[in-house]
Amino acid sequence: MVIDQTKMADLADNLAQMDEVKGRSLWQDARQRFFHNKAAVGGLICLTLVVLFAIIGPYFAVWSNEEIDWAIIGNAATMGAPSIANGHYFGVDDLGRDLYSRVIQGTQISLMVGIVGASISVVVGTLYGATAGYFGGRLDGAMMRTVDILMSIPYMFVLILLLVIFGRSISLLFIGIGLISWLDMSRIVRGQTLTIKNKEFVEAALATGVSSFTIIRRHIIPNLLGVVAVYATLLVPLMILTESFISFLGLGVQEPNTSWGALISEGAGTMQYGTIWQLGFPLFFFVVTLFSFFFIGDGLRDALDPKDR
């Protein structure tokens, strides 16, 4: 009985000290669920490491990405293997350039393409989809028909056509990839908007005379953020894939710039001479990053999906 009494006293103390119960917001809930997902956390850690590699990596490089090691050039297969001693941690490429620096450069460019492409898609797709969904009716019909038409065009061919006609430049690549990526996003956002716009708080805003644009900005878009975040995370690897695809064909980034796709293409072209590291290192970073993004995206979807609660 003594034990029970102390327990009761503790409980009374606790109750007396306890402040009001803290509410948990949607985002706190989501964060908790996300960090319970091992695959997603693993993905986040791997991705952080890749990003750190792209940022801090250059400070450890002995050779720059454009410098040619004249002692090795021509003998890449026999002397160019990865070694700590001569400062080529990842070996050298076919022209005697340091692969470590080249992979860092490729990582920077590929990540940038992914993020810029996904941002364009988020901005354009969200605005377009929210507008179409909110106004509905004939405008919605026309806007979504346009998306349907644009979607059925084999965009890879059109993108290559664009690159050929207007010259290959990295900014055009960004724009081209961004312009084709918002179509899916706008469809998803439109669907979500259709359900949100019939909620009571939108009705209340309408009744108090808030303008349509403000309703979209203040009420519709914040409620879309969860879906958009999930989809944007899944879009980044797709953008990286698209860029790599085009660079693999030699139509994307141009020397002296490089990207994972271009490096994989070079490595694939020289691997029969036994320089397997030229394929291996870019491929490793490519695969690890894509995996991470897919796992993070899946984790976010599980964390933010209202059906799963």
Add this chain to the structure above:
Amino acid sequence: MLNFILRRVLVAIPTILVLIIFSFLLMHSAPGGPFTSERPLPPEVMANIEAKYGLDQPLWKQMYDYVIGIVTQFDFGPSFRYKDRSVNDIIAQGFPVTLTYGSIAFVVAVVSGVTLGAVAALRQNTWLDYFAVGVSIGAQVLPNFVMAPLLVLVFTLYLGWLPGGGWEGGQIQFIILPVIALATSYMASIARITRSSMLEVLRSNFIRTAKAKGLPSRKIILGHALKPSLLPVISYLGPAFVAMITGSVIIDVYFSTGGIGQLFVNSALNRDYSTIMGITILTGVLTISFNTLVDILYAWIDPKIRY
């Protein structure tokens, strides 16, 4: 139903026209004409050449002729790079190759993907399921331009079983690697889609009823579960088909199979505008027709779709 089909076809036709006009205008806005070279031709010669290709006509007339040529006779005009060949000749040379390995890869991806996904769903949380899920996650980050070098590395360089490129009239050993490289990642997507939709169907009420009245499980799966769980797969067939055509660019370039993908990249590097346009339009028409077909098929199979 007939009404629905008509409506779909009526949407498809303007889409194709938009694609043709868009690529025509794009080509026309390219800096420099197709015959600008480093050594300028005498003006009279230039005028003759332009007259021969109809470039002296006003823009709307050129566009009209081009569209009419494609619509009535499938004529994509002459190649701007190879003076003795038309775009049709070039496409006729490469298209059968692409069609051969592309359709094999398509069938392989669909059949093996559906099988893998269905088996994984039926044996959920066994080693078979984990294996199938593992394969499909792994294959997702191995797109065709990664698969192709890896396959050549293993099967050509290390094992020496299969040739690393070439076509040789489509002998079987030249087809195997391109098909695997092209099909893998789409097989993975199809397997994932099949698995999740089959799991959903297996938990639904009508399957429980079928079990409760004592139907053998083979009958339940083939007779009741398979058809509704394939619906999402059918809607993925359109994107998968587009991906096969796009992926053929990589396959052609890497394996030197000589299909339209290789011709496309070659003409892209040579700035052979009319060939690029021809191939873009051809693949666009194929895509749009295939998507329309899939839509109609979907509406026919899924009773929930109203038309």
